[in-house]
Amino acid sequence: MQRRVALVLATAVAFATLAGTTHAASPVFDVNRDFYPYYPSLIKWDKSTLDFTPPSVCQGCHEKQYKEWTGSVHQLAFQDPVYQGELNKAVKAVGHEISRQCEGCHSPAGVVTGEIKGPGNAGLSEMALAGVSCDICHSVSGTTHWQTPSHEPENGSFILAPGAETKDGPRFVKRGPFTPSAECGGGFHDCVESPLHLQADLCASCHQVYHYDAHFPLEATYLEWKHGPYAQRGILCQDCHMVETQAFLKAADQFAKPQRGEYRHFFNGANYLLSYLAAGAARKAGNQEQAESSMKQYAMAVDRLKSAASVEIIPNYHKGELTELQVRVKNLRAGHNLPTSLTNVRQMWLEIVAKDEAGRTILNSGQAGPDGSLPANARLFNSDGIGEDFHFAVDPWVVTSFSRHDTIPPRGYKDVHYGVPPLKGVKKLNVEVKLRYRQADQKLAEALLKAVPKDIDLKKTYGLTAVPPLPVVDMAVQKVAVTPRQPGR
Ligand code: HEC
Ligand code: HEC
Numbered sequence: 001m002q003r004r005v006a007l008v009l010a011t012a013v014a015f016a017t018l019a020g021t022t023h024a025a026s027p028v029f030d031v032n033r034d035f036y037p038y039y040p041s042l043i044k045w046d047k048s049t050l051d052f053t054p055p056s057v058c059q060g061c062h063e064k065q066y067k068e069w070t071g072s073v074h075q076l077a078f079q080d081p082v083y084q085g086e087l088n089k090a091v092k093a094v095g096h097e098i099s100r101q102c103e104g105c106h107s108p109a110g111v112v113t114g115e116i117k118g119p120g121n122a123g124l125s126e127m128a129l130a131g132v133s134c135d136i137c138h139s140v141s142g143t144t145h146w147q148t149p150s151h152e153p154e155n156g157s158f159i160l161a162p163g164a165e166t167k168d169g170p171r172f173v174k175r176g177p178f179t180p181s182a183e184c185g186g187g188f189h190d191c192v193e194s195p196l197h198l199q200a201d202l203c204a205s206c207h208q209v210y211h212y213d214a215h216f217p218l219e220a221t222y223l224e225w226k227h228g229p230y231a232q233r234g235i236l237c238q239d240c241h242m243v244e245t246q247a248f249l250k251a252a253d254q255f256a257k258p259q260r261g262e263y264r265h266f267f268n269g270a271n272y273l274l275s276y277l278a279a280g281a282a283r284k285a286g287n288q289e290q291a292e293s294s295m296k297q298y299a300m301a302v303d304r305l306k307s308a309a310s311v312e313i314i315p316n317y318h319k320g321e322l323t324e325l326q327v328r329v330k331n332l333r334a335g336h337n338l339p340t341s342l343t344n345v346r347q348m349w350l351e352i353v354a355k356d357e358a359g360r361t362i363l364n365s366g367q368a369g370p371d372g373s374l375p376a377n378a379r380l381f382n383s384d385g386i387g388e389d390f391h392f393a394v395d396p397w398v399v400t401s402f403s404r405h406d407t408i409p410p411r412g413y414k415d416v417h418y419g420v421p422p423l424k425g426v427k428k429l430n431v432e433v434k435l436r437y438r439q440a441d442q443k444l445a446e447a448l449l450k451a452v453p454k455d456i457d458l459k460k461t462y463g464l465t466a467v468p469p470l471p472v473v474d475m476a477v478q479k480v481a482v483t484p485r486q487p488g489r
C-alpha cells in the first residue's frame, strides 16, 4: 500500500515538472514557447523594418474590397461590444496573458506589435482597431498548422509577413489569388501569388478556438468542415462566405465553385445582431451610407440562416392512433455543423405548437417567455459547457469540456420526437414547427453588454440604454394538418 502511494506521488511530481517546463496543461499537447512567442496565441511574425498598413491606405486603390469589408464581422471583430465585454471579464478573471490569445484572432496586429494592452478602444491606432483587416489576411505568408500542439490549425497558427527586405530596400508584399501583372501593387506593394489564399487553411487557424491553457476545442468550425462532405468535394469557406447569396446557394446545393469574379469581401455568416448594432452606430454618427450597407450585411446573414436548414413533420401512428409527432431538422447548406463555432452560446431551438380544430392547445414546446427565457423543455441544438467541477459554465476560460454536444453535421439531420396525448373526439390537429435562432440567451447578452470597458459608451455609440429582447430569426417553418386516426385505416 505504502509503495503504491509513493509511486503515485512520484508520478505526480514527474507530471508537475513536465507541466512546469512547457506551460501546457497537457503533456500530450506540448507547447514550444520559443517557437510561439505570443503564446497562448500561436501567431508568428516574420518581422521586417516595415509596419502594418491600415485599411484606409488599401482603400485608396481597392475601393470595392474596402467597401465590402467595412461593416463585416471581421472589421468589427475587435470593436464588437459583445467581444469587449467578454474580454474585459477574461482579463479580470485570469490576468493579462489571456488577452493575447483573444486578440490573436480578434486583432492580430495589435498583439504582435504589443500595442493593445487590454480591453477598450481608447487611444488605439486605426490598424489595431481594424480587427481582421486587409493587411492581416494579405500578409499571411504561411501557417504552422503541423507544428501546433494538436498538429491541426488552432489559435491563430499563421505567419504574418507584411514586408520583406530586398536588394532595393524594404518592400511591402501582399499575397493574393492571382498571378501578378507587371502593374500589380501600383508601385506601393509587391504581389505574390499565394495558393494558401485559395484554401480553407487561410481561415482555419482563427476558426479553431482552443481553451487558452487546458487546450479544449471550444470552437471547431474548421474541423467540422474538414471532416464533412463539402471539404471532400472542394467547396471551401470562401465559396460560401465570400460570395453573394445566389453563388452560395449554388456552391451549397450543387457543389459548384463560384467563378473567380464572383468573390466578395462580406464574410457574412449568422451574426445579424452585430450588423444591426453597427447600423445603429453608423446612423447615430450620421453616416447614412454605412448604415445602409450594414443593414445589407444584416439581411445577408438572415438570408443565410433562412437557407441553412429545413424542418419536416412526420406523424407516427400506433395501432391506427396518432402517438407522436416526429420532427426532422436537416442541415441543408451549412458547410460545417449547424450551429457551429460558439455552440455553447448560440441558440438554435425548435418551437412546436399543435392545436385541435377548436383552437385548444394539445402540445406546446419551446416558446420563449416575455423576458426572453426559454422553457426547460425546449429542444436546443447546441452544446453545454462545463468547468473542471462539472458545473455549467459559459466563459471560455472556464469551459474545459462539454456536458452535451448536440449539433447537426453538414448534410445530416436530427429527429426529435414529441409524444401526443390521447385525442378523443379530435378530427384534425394543426401543427406548426419553427426552427428558431438567436445569438445568445437573453440574460447572457445582458451580462456581457454590462461588462463592456468604461471607454465604450453603449448609449452614445449605439443608442442602447437597455438591452432589448434579442431578435429571433425563424430559420425554417412548417405547418401541417394531421389526422389523429391513421389515414386508410
Ligand atoms: C482562434 C481564434 C480565436 C480566439 C483565440 C478567440 N476567439 Fe473569439 N471568436 C473567434 C471567432 C472565429 C468567432 C466567431 C464565431 C461565431 O460567430 O460563431 C469569435 C466570437 C467571439 C465572441 C462572440 C461575438 C459576437 O458578436 O457574438 C466573443 C464574445 C468572443 N469571441 C470572445 C473571445 C474572448 C474573450 C477570447 C479570449 C478568451 C476569444 N474570443 C478568443 C475566434 C477566436
Ligand atoms: C479574412 C481574410 C481577408 C481579409 C480580411 C481581406 N481579404 Fe482580400 N482576399 C481574401 C481572399 C481569400 C481572397 C481570394 C478570393 C478568391 O478566391 O478570389 C482575396 C482577394 C483579394 C483581392 C483580389 C481581387 C478579389 O477581390 O478577389 C484583393 C485586391 C483584395 N483581396 C484586397 C483586400 C482588401 C483591400 C481588404 C481590406 C479592405 C481585404 N482584401 C481583406 C481574404 C481576405
Ligand code: HEC
Pocket (backbone or CB within 6 Å): 053, 054, 055, 057, 058, 059, 060, 061, 062, 134, 135, 138, 174, 175, 176, 177, 178, 179, 180, 183, 184, 185, 186, 187, 188, 189, 191, 192, 193, 194
Ligand atoms: C497605390 C495603389 C495600391 C495600394 C495602396 C494597394 N494596392 Fe493592392 N494592388 C494594386 C494594384 C494596381 C493591383 C493589381 C490589380 C488589382 O488586383 O486590382 C493590386 C493587387 C492586390 C492584390 C492581388 C494580388 C494577387 O496577386 O492576387 C492584393 C491581395 C492586394 N493588392 C492587397 C492590398 C492590400 C492588403 C493593400 C493595403 C495594405 C493594398 N493592396 C494597397 C494597387 C494598390
Ligand code: HEC
Pocket (backbone or CB within 6 Å): 073, 074, 076, 077, 078, 080, 083, 104, 105, 106, 108, 132, 136, 137, 202, 203, 204, 205, 206, 207, 237, 238, 241, 242, 267, 268, 269, 270, 271, 272, 274, 301
Ligand atoms: C485573424 C483571424 C481570422 C482569420 C484569418 C479569418 N477569420 Fe473569420 N472571423 C474571425 C473572428 C475573430 C470573427 C468573429 C468576430 C466577432 O464576432 O466579433 C470571425 C467571423 C467570421 C464570420 C462571421 C461569423 C458570423 O457569426 O456571422 C465568417 C463568415 C468568417 N469569419 C469567415 C472567414 C473566412 C471565410 C475566412 C478565410 C477566408 C476567415 N474567416 C478568416 C477571425 C478570423
Ligand code: HEC
Pocket (backbone or CB within 6 Å): 200, 203, 204, 207, 221, 222, 225, 226, 230, 235, 236, 237, 238, 239, 240, 241, 251, 252, 269, 270, 271, 304, 305, 307, 308, 333, 334, 335, 336, 337, 338, 339, 340, 341, 342, 346
Ligand atoms: C456550403 C456552404 C458553407 C461552407 C463551405 C462553409 N460555411 Fe460557414 N456557414 C454557412 C451557413 C449557411 C451558415 C449559417 C448557418 C450557421 O450558423 O451554421 C454558416 C455560418 C458560419 C459561421 C457563423 C456561426 C454562428 O453561429 O455565428 C461561421 C463562423 C462560419 N460559418 C465559418 C466558416 C468557415 C471558417 C468555413 C470553412 C472552414 C465555413 N464556414 C464553410 C455555410 C457554409
